[in-house]
Amino acid sequence: MVAPSAESAIARVSSGRRARRMLEILELVSERGSISLAELSETLDISAPTARRDLSDLADQQLLLRTHGGAAALERGQELPVALRDTRFQEAKRAIAKAMVARLPAERHVVALSGGTTTASVARALANHREITVVTNSLTIANLLSGFAGVRVVMTGGFLRPQSLELVGAIAENTFNAVNVGTAILGADGISVGSGVTTHDETEARTNRAMVAKAQRTVVVADGSKIGNVALAPIADLHQVALIITDRSADPDELDRLRAAGVEVVVADA
The missing domain is CATH 3.40.50.1360 (Rossmann fold)
Known part of the structure; x- marks a missing residue:
């Protein structure tokens, strides 16, 4: 697995609120192994377009794998990048x-x-x-x-x-x-x-x-x-x-x- 660059993570997660949401997404995917777009929207109370954008952005940073209708973890229990952990x-x-x-x-x-x-x-x-x-x-x-x-x-x-x-x-x-x-x-x-x-x-x-x-x-x-x-x-x-x-x-x-x-x-x- 290629490690995501910290600079990329910081640049893409400039909003504290969005950073916290993306952190929740990564934790959900890591815990469950995979998640559907519908499950994600319902769990986090966000719209499908917002969920789709967040998943695509996280996939671009190689933090998860985008699948048809959702996302999957690259590996169970993976370490979160420091740029996201700093919001918790x-x-x-x-x-x-x-x-x-x-x-x-x-x-x-x-x-x-x-x-x-x-x-x-x-x-x-x-x-x-x-x-x-x-x-x-x-x-x-x-x-x-x-x-x-x-x-x-x-x-x-x-x-x-x-x-x-x-x-x-x-x-x-x-x-x-x-x-x-x-x-x-x-x-x-x-x-x-x-x-x-x-x-x-x-x-x-x-x-x-x-x-x-x-x-x-x-x-x-x-x-x-x-x-x-x-x-x-x-x-x-x-x-x-x-x-x-x-x-x-x-x-x-x-x-x-x-x-x-x-x-x-x-x-x-x-």
Whole structure:
């Protein structure tokens, strides 16, 4: 499968409302495997011409397969591009980011940030921090931090994943192996007692494991939709995680299981 370009996704999904609708379409198609035009129109309460345009646009970006009378998934559970993921749960992510930054030392400190929309919110919340160094493999996060006077940015090398705009592979891993990190802040696609912290891509997971290995403590920041989920590739076992920061949409029973496993859990108020 050819990965969709992030630039294409951003250019085509300029309206926040339309981006959210297209995200819902991708999630429906991924869950069901296929969907008809009539089902899509009824489920999302949109006209057939609107549904048809959205499906054609998503097919042009190679995010789904257009079929006669509907659409099919390229593969079940496929990863959504970062340009679309950034429209989800924005208030929750801002609250999580605020809670995370409040728990960082005020003095000189080294933070590692993985890619992701929640970690990007943490990066934005560092605007007023002083004397902090951020090591990251995310182009998005490096760009966000470049204008903050009190933040020094260390960028890894590596191969670019267009879906997440992260640099991965041996070069990125070697960068993390060469530095000492006070706090590693991870985004995740899934967090559960049975599988730990997981993500969709194995290469990305391997790079993040190198980040965790050099950190004095690891914090996972994730909105409630990720709690209890399990994705393909493991990043960290729960015993490697000191703290999880999430929001009130998380399943309370799953949070209790995480606490019983010995992990501190903070629920941020949006």
